[in-house]
Amino acid sequence: MTAVDRSSPRIARVVFCEDEVQIRKLIELAMRSTTHAIEITPNGREGLAAIERLPPDLIVTDLSMPEMSGFDLADAVHARPPLQHIPIVFMTASVQRGDITQFAAHGAAGYLAKPFSPRELREQIDRLIGGAPKGPATGPVADEPIP
Amino acid sequence: VSLPDAIAVAAPPRSPAVQRIDQHRGTNAAWLSLVGVVVCLAVFSVFAAYTIRTQVDRAERAQLLHDSYEKASSQFLRRERSELAYVLEPSADRLALLTAANTGFAEDLEAIAARGDPADGRLVAEILAVHRRYLAALEGLITAAAAGDAAEAHRIEDEVLDPIVEPLLVRIEAARADRAAEAGAAFAVLSATAQWTLILSPLVFAIGLALVLALWRRFDQNQRATRDRYREIEDLSRLRAEFVATVSHEFRTPLTGIQGFSELMRDDELSRAEVKEYAADINTDARRLARLISDMLDLDRMESGGMALHLESVDLGRLLADTVDQFRLADEGHPITLRLDERVPVLRADPDRLTQVVTNLLGNAIKYSPSGGAIELQTRLEKGVVLLTISDHGSGIPAEQLEKIFDRYVRVESAATHAVQGTGLGLSIVRQIVQRHAGRVWATSVAGNGSTFHVELPLPDPAGAVSVP
Numbered sequence: 001m002t003a004v005d006r007s008s009p010r011i012a013r014v015v016f017c018e019d020e021v022q023i024r025k026l027i028e029l030a031m032r033s034t035t036h037a038i039e040i041t042p043n044g045r046e047g048l049a050a051i052e053r054l055p056p057d058l059i060v061t062d063l064s065m066p067e068m069s070g071f072d073l074a075d076a077v078h079a080r081p082p083l084q085h086i087p088i089v090f091m092t093a094s095v096q097r098g099d100i101t102q103f104a105a106h107g108a109a110g111y112l113a114k115p116f117s118p119r120e121l122r123e124q125i126d127r128l129i130g131g132a133p134k135g136p137a138t139g140p141v142a143d144e145p146i147p
Numbered sequence: 148v149s150l151p152d153a154i155a156v157a158a159p160p161r162s163p164a165v166q167r168i169d170q171h172r173g174t175n176a177a178w179l180s181l182v183g184v185v186v187c188l189a190v191f192s193v194f195a196a197y198t199i200r201t202q203v204d205r206a207e208r209a210q211l212l213h214d215s216y217e218k219a220s221s222q223f224l225r226r227e228r229s230e231l232a233y234v235l236e237p238s239a240d241r242l243a244l245l246t247a248a249n250t251g252f253a254e255d256l257e258a259i260a261a262r263g264d265p266a267d268g269r270l271v272a273e274i275l276a277v278h279r280r281y282l283a284a285l286e287g288l289i290t291a292a293a294a295g296d297a298a299e300a301h302r303i304e305d306e307v308l309d310p311i312v313e314p315l316l317v318r319i320e321a322a323r324a325d326r327a328a329e330a331g332a333a334f335a336v337l338s339a340t341a342q343w344t345l346i347l348s349p350l351v352f353a354i355g356l357a358l359v360l361a362l363w364r365r366f367d368q369n370q371r372a373t374r375d376r377y378r379e380i381e382d383l384s385r386l387r388a389e390f391v392a393t394v395s396h397e398f399r400t401p402l403t404g405i406q407g408f409s410e411l412m413r414d415d416e417l418s419r420a421e422v423k424e425y426a427a428d429i430n431t432d433a434r435r436l437a438r439l440i441s442d443m444l445d446l447d448r449m450e451s452g453g454m455a456l457h458l459e460s461v462d463l464g465r466l467l468a469d470t471v472d473q474f475r476l477a478d479e480g481h482p483i484t485l486r487l488d489e490r491v492p493v494l495r496a497d498p499d500r501l502t503q504v505v506t507n508l509l510g511n512a513i514k515y516s517p518s519g520g521a522i523e524l525q526t527r528l529e530k531g532v533v534l535l536t537i538s539d540h541g542s543g544i545p546a547e548q549l550e551k552i553f554d555r556y557v558r559v560e561s562a563a564t565h566a567v568q569g570t571g572l573g574l575s576i577v578r579q580i581v582q583r584h585a586g587r588v589w590a591t592s593v594a595g596n597g598s599t600f601h602v603e604l605p606l607p608d609p610a611g612a613v614s615v616p
Binding site: 030064115116118119 | 395396397399400401402403404405406407408410411414415428431432
């Protein structure tokens with residue numbers, strides 16, 4: 001397991017769990033311009049296997065997936081001491097008030113509301129592994145002008 | 148992405164006000180019946196108690212009067228003996244006895260007058276008047292006997308006293324007999340009442356108990372119905388919330404693709420091939436959105452009963468052949484075989500909707516057979532119905548999902564079907580259409596070895612109309 005260097009952007013391992021094929025493709029394309037090593041899995045069970053095989057620096061997971069949901073995955077990760085420190089970001093299509101408290105209950109480091117843009121995804125990932133101060137779980141900044 | 152919970156929109160419940168009125172009507176009726184039962188039981192008890200009480204009173208009074216008459220009559224007879232005794236041997240003691248007999252006699256008679264009817268009063272008044280005459284005549288007897296004139300005393304007794312007393316005794320005897328008869332009648336009524344009360348009491352009690360139990364059940368049902376209605380309303384509002392969440396969820400997934408791919412096209416330097424590819428991805432997601440909207444509207448119209456069926460004579464075999472031909476043109480990876488039962492008659496159905504059923508089921512079969520594999524369509528004439536089966540050799544459906552797949556937004560997903568992009572509404576639409584045709588649809592599956600969808604449609608009845616619910 002590599003120690004997380006929070007001082008500067010660097011190569012990090014990120015595991016994604018997403019069951020929608022189009023969104024998996026989008027994630028892959030969005031992460032193409034970064035230096036991070038990514039692994040995209042189609043559900044929580046395979047995601048957990050990938051996490052256990054080689055613990056990542058960040059986990060980004062969809063919520064409702066077949067076989068193992070995002071919440072179940074987060075709980076499983078938090079139940080394993082060697083993996084407990086890994087921040088988890090939830091991607092979800094329904095962000096309502098109740099959901100956000102649920103994210104916190106499952107130890108979310110942040111969340112991404114669908115639809116999200118590739119840039120928002122990258123920013124959220126950089127914020128959590130690239131040395132940005134780790135604040136409370138917050139959503140993406142919406143509709144900022146593109147530089 | 149599929150939500151685990153099925154979203155089913157139940158028929159709208161009647162307005163709460165109507166329900167409350169219904170409920171009150173039921174409860175009021177039940178209360179009224181309960182009061183009725185209690186009143187009937189009370190009336191029965193009061194009637195029985197009253198009858199017994201009055202007959203007991205009547206019998207007691209008749210018996211008392213009878214006893215008094217009897218006593219009066221026996222005293223009259225006794226007085227005769229004391230008269231005779233005095234005539235035979237006039238002494239002070241015997242005179243005292245004779246006087247005492249007459250005094251007590253008058254007291255008894257007054258008691259009868261006080262308790263008896265007016266007729267008794269009149270009789271007693273007559274007896275007393277006669278008795279006064281008798282006492283006056285008795286003075287003569289006493290005087291004659293005291294003077295030692297036994298012959299005169301006997302004469303007075305036989306010729307004066309006896310003619311006074313005899314008819315009186317007859318009348319007293321008659322009154323006594325009347326009272327005995329009255330007491331007997333009262334006892335007879337009492338006996339009959341008691342007997343009937345004994346017979347009816349358990350019956351009335353049983354009926355009353357049964358009615359009370361029935362009413363209790365009615366109350367309980369009312370209460371349960373109220374609780375169920377509240378639950379229904381709760382469920383409905385929960386379903387609505389879930390429906391909104393699901394719809395927003397279902398729309399956001401393709402929107403993520405559209406937003407993401409378009410941003411990549413805008414912001415990244417892409418090759419022409421990549422631009423084309425992403426445009427195709429956007430197109431896929433846009434089509435999915437469009438399909439989602441039209442499926443949702445379709446389903447909504449069907450469930451709210453807004454979709455009218457245009458029933459025509461439909462040759463099911465021809466409809467299947469046409470639909471299969473279109474699929475064969477579009478998809479060459481799945482050989483489709485069609486086996487038609489020649490005996491299947493012309494059906495009464497909406498051909499467009501039936502085509503939608505076949506298209507959805509065939510589309511499903513193809514989607515869930517990602518690695519190719521034959522698909523078989525078969526019709527069979529069975530007793531009173533036509534059975535259409537569509538079988539694939541795809542990934543199959545877990546047993547616990549066989550019924551759930553007909554619910555909205557429920558999709559069977561597994562490692563093999565990740566590429567499947569559906570709206571999750573196709574099978575709900577199929578079920579709605581089939582049900583509107585008074586038919587049934589269900590699925591069977593051998594996990595890992597394909598699934599079969601069965602559609603059962605009723606044959607047209609002789610009148611030529613399909614009964615549509």
